[in-house]
Amino acid sequence: MRIVMLTNAVAPDKLGGLERYVRELAEALQARGDQVLVIGKRVRPELPLHETGHDGVITARYRVPSKRNPLFVPLYPLVVAADVRRLLRRAGAGREDVVVHVHHPVPALVPMLLGVPYVYTFHAPVWREILPERHDAYFLPAPLGRAGVALFRRMEGLLLRRARLVITLSRFVRDEAIALGVDPARHRLVPGGIDGERFRPAGSPAGGPEGPRLFTARRLVDRMGIDQLIEAMPAILAALPGARLRIAGSGARRERLEALIERLGLREQVRLLGRIPDADLVEEYRAADLVVTPTQELEGFGLTTAEALASGTAALVTPVGANAEVVEGLSELLVSSDRSPSAIADAVVALFAQPAELTRIRGAARDHVLPRFGWDSVAERYATLYGEATGASDAAPGRSRTR
Structure with a gap:
């Protein structure tokens, strides 16, 4: 197959969950023998507009206006649309042998307006993230905020309803898609993917006489729950005096988190690592006794949770978004009663109070997520859906990797 992935940004240009998902899915499909663009x-002016990766995946980058431009918001869709239109035409979008696979609503406007058929992986409702997560990235006058969000919601719903198929990574996001008007008959559930070769156990957890080592990898924005996890630490330390928390990730809330750590007297127990390389992320998962995902709002899949489990590490989550779906069936102890700091603290303490159960969870963690979340399995499922969307029979499997 010839597959065109249309997205916002892609790894390694930007290292978020969506960006990694798109790049790793493209790599897995390319490994099957498909041709992926x-x-x-x-995202940065020094990046080439066109390049081919070591795995054969081609990346074409469209231009965007500068965020310093006071007209950034109205200019953005116009500039993006013009360049994406050019790139789609060059890729042969609209031909029967080319599948257009959309991952983000803004560039998706182009194939919709051109009448090009597409499938849409709906990772999360972007309209719900515009103001709380992007308010410091560009200027948007307050009076325009609510109107802009309402308009974006209608646009996102229209894009979903026009798609041949709508794919989500969880039941939680499926319900969000249906709320935007998607016909359930056109919905398909395909879980998120993880690299089982990279995220795998190695040795024993680092915790010992000094106490458990907690870890989380999150963008430093409100909905990720880092504030609540830090606020849970005094209660955790009261029961587990040697506990330590390491936090990987960057974002606009770092200064506020640093102030919170200082105010609670946790400078020796909590460390903000900033953005860390992928290799260090793997080692942090392996070294941790427990990975905590304290999400407060919206979790489209729970990538951190799945990667931690694949690494043989127990993963504790809040009952928000798709988090609980990832640990479902492994242990009820892995889901806090609610998303508050006290509930998070209680769940952490309860888990370490049952060492035999914690050992069992670690032993079962990898098999819980693999091969079901492995990229080979996910890519084969997508290949089937591409055939369904285009009316073609599924392509014969090509080369395969252990993922």
Whole structure:
């Protein structure tokens, strides 16, 4: 198959969950023998507009206006649309042998307006993230905020309803898609993917006489729950005096988190690592006694949770979004009663109070997520859906990797 992935940005240009998902799915499909082109935005001016990766995946980058431009918000869709249109035409979008696979609503406007058929992986409702997560990235006058969100919600719903198929990574996001008007008959559930070769156990957890080592990898924005996890630490330390928390990730809330750590007197127990390389992320998962995902709002899949489990580490989550779906069936102890700091603290303490159960969870963790979340399995499922969307029979499997 010839597959065109249309997205916002792609790894390694940007290292978020969506960006990694698109790049790793493209790599897995390319490994099957498909031809994959990823069209994403140029996040830095030094990046080439066109390049081919070591795995054969081609990346084409579309131009975007500068965020320093006071007209950034109205200019953005116009500039993006013009460049994406050019790249789609060059890729042969609209031909029967080309599948257009959309991952983000803004560039998706182009194939919709051109009448090009597409499938849409709906990772999360972007309209719900515009103001709380992007308010410090560009200027948007307050009076325009609510109107802009309402308009974006209608646009996102229209894009979903026009798609041949709508794919979500969880039941939680499926319900969000249906709320935007998607016909359930056109919905398909395909879980998120993880690299089982990279995320795998190695040795024993680092915790010992000094106490358990907690870890989380999150963007430093409100909905990720880092504030609540830090606020849970005094209660955790009261029961587990040697506990330590390491936090990987960057974001606009770092200064506020640093102030919170200082105010609670946790400078020796809590460390903000900033953005860390992928290799260090793997080692942090392996070294941790427990990975905590304290999400407060919206969790489209729970990538951190799945990666931790694949690494043989127990993963504790809040009952928000798709988090609980990832640990479902492994242990009820892995889901806190609610998303509050006290509930998070209680769940952490309860888990370490049952060492035999914690050992069992670690032993079963990897098999819980693999091969079901492995990229080979996910890519084969997508290949079937591409055939369904285009009316073609599924392509014969090509080369395969252990993922």
